[in-house]
Amino acid sequence: MTTETGHRAKLIDGKGFAAGLRQQVANRVAALKASHGIVPGLAVVLVGDDPASEIYVRNKGRQTLEVGMQSFEHRLGAETSQQALLDLVARLNADPAVHGILVQLPLPPHIESAAVIAAIDPAKDVDGFHIQNAGLLATGGRGLVPCTPLGCLMLLKEELGDLSGLDALVLGRSNIVGKPMAHLLLAENCTVTIAHSRSRNLPDLCRRADILVAAVGRPQMVKGDWIKPGATVIDVGINRLPAPEKGQDKTRLVGDVDFEAASLKAAAITPVPGGVGPMTIAVLLANSITAAERQSARESGE
Numbered sequence: 511m512t513t514e515t516g517h518r519a520k521l522i523d524g525k526g527f528a529a530g531l532r533q534q535v536a537n538r539v540a541a542l543k544a545s546h547g548i549v550p551g552l553a554v555v556l557v558g559d560d561p562a563s564e565i566y567v568r569n570k571g572r573q574t575l576e577v578g579m580q581s582f583e584h585r586l587g588a589e590t591s592q593q594a595l596l597d598l599v600a601r602l603n604a605d606p607a608v609h610g611i612l613v614q615l616p617l618p619p620h621i622e623s624a625a626v627i628a629a630i631d632p633a634k635d636v637d638g639f640h641i642q643n644a645g646l647l648a649t650g651g652r653g654l655v656p657c658t659p660l661g662c663l664m665l666l667k668e669e670l671g672d673l674s675g676l677d678a679l680v681l682g683r684s685n686i687v688g689k690p691m692a693h694l695l696l697a698e699n700c701t702v703t704i705a706h707s708r709s710r711n712l713p714d715l716c717r718r719a720d721i722l723v724a725a726v727g728r729p730q731m732v733k734g735d736w737i738k739p740g741a742t743v744i745d746v747g748i749n750r751l752p753a754p755e756k757g758q759d760k761t762r763l764v765g766d767v768d769f770e771a772a773s774l775k776a777a778a779i780t781p782v783p784g785g786v787g788p789m790t791i792a793v794l795l796a797n798s799i800t801a802a803e804r805q806s807a808r809e810s811g812e
């Protein structure tokens with residue numbers, strides 16, 4: 511597909527950036543081993559057998575080992591009680607070999623996610639979902655920052671440099687992506703708008719944005735003519751669509767943005783896959799080494 515001008519957006523290489531970030535994490539892991547004799551440990555808890563979550567957990571486990579950290583996987587049945595999960599979190603909080611804890615979301619409906627997140631030691635909350643970390647992000651403190659939005663911000667700064675004064679539109683207001691993304695962009699001096707399912711006139715809101723971050727979970731919802739010419743587009747969405755052309759029961763991943771059409775308008779855009787997803791895992795590892803460094807400094811009274 512081409513326009514009269516033949517313009518095509520630059521692809522933002524999240525996969526490549528993430529590989530570089532993991533190398534930096536590996537160097538920090540080696541340094542912490544050398545200085546304090548500590549091997550950082552990341553515990554991942556998966557409740558139930560959501561097939562998409564299975565893939566993430568497997569990728570995380572492999573990449574955790576590759577950067578030299580220990581990986582602890584806890585797979586619990588879908589019928590696990592909230593109390594049993596809280597008990598596991600308490601054991602992980604108390605375990606000195608565990609520096610980071612990630613409880614994969616969503617949890618089964620009989621478990622209250624907020625109660626589980628609140629039970630995680632904020633110093634080990636490498637997802638940055640605990641209210642203490644959310645509050646520190648909102649007030650400019652030094653907490654652990656949610657992985658996906660921080661990964662998006664890294665890509666934006668790499669692409670644009672200074673973000674000061676730019677109009678940013680965040681589509682989606684979840685606690686794990688949209689809201690923390692908005693706080694991060696505000697801290698970079700963007701003029702931030704947060705849009706959601708009750709927002710009126712989404713296309714016009716999007717057309718004003720120099721930076722558009724889409725995190726709605728609606729396949730290809732953002733159309734090409736919603737994009738301001740020259741905008742930078744970050745597509746957080748991970749949606750699986752049937753792909754009969756690849757064979758029976760096959761699927762393909764698409765984002766929340768109509769990638770082909772948006773590429774004709776935007777200056778730069780993240781692909782799905784290969785954009786934000788790999789950044790999420792790399793930032794998770796970066797948060798885990800940060801958590802381990804801070805815990806070891808605290809324990810040795812530094």
Ligand SMILES: NC(=O)C1=CN([C@@H]2O[C@H](COP(=O)(O)OP(=O)(O)OC[C@H]3O[C@@H](n4cnc5c(N)ncnc54)[C@H](OP(=O)(O)O)[C@@H]3O)[C@@H](O)[C@H]2O)C=CC1
Nearest residue numbers: 658682683684687706707725726727746747748786787790
């Ligand atoms: N790449 C990665 O690493 C990650 C990807 N994801 C993906 O990002 C997407 C968003 O995730 P998450 O934030 O957890 O999703 P949620 O479902 O928690 O939130 C979706 C948000 O989008 C809004 N929304 C939904 N439909 C519309 C609509 N038609 N128009 C405008 N706004 C709408 C909702 O509005 P309202 O609040 O009004 O309901 C809500 O604020 C998903 O595709 C998810 O798979 C998520 C995490 C990590």
Ligand SMILES: Nc1nc(=O)c2c([nH]1)NC[C@@H]1CN(c3ccc(C(=O)N[C@@H](CCC(=O)O)C(=O)O)cc3)C=[N+]21
Nearest residue numbers: 565566613614615616637748783784785787788790791
């Ligand atoms: N407590 C918690 N923290 C999370 O960070 C969290 C979560 N729960 N629940 C689910 C979402 C989703 N998520 C992704 C992570 C990596 C990819 C990823 O690596 N994607 C690759 C490939 C995906 C593939 O091929 O299947 C890509 O986009 O290129 C995607 C999505 C983290 N999440």
Ligand SMILES: [Mg+2]
Nearest residue numbers: 618619621623
């Ligand atoms: Mg629930």
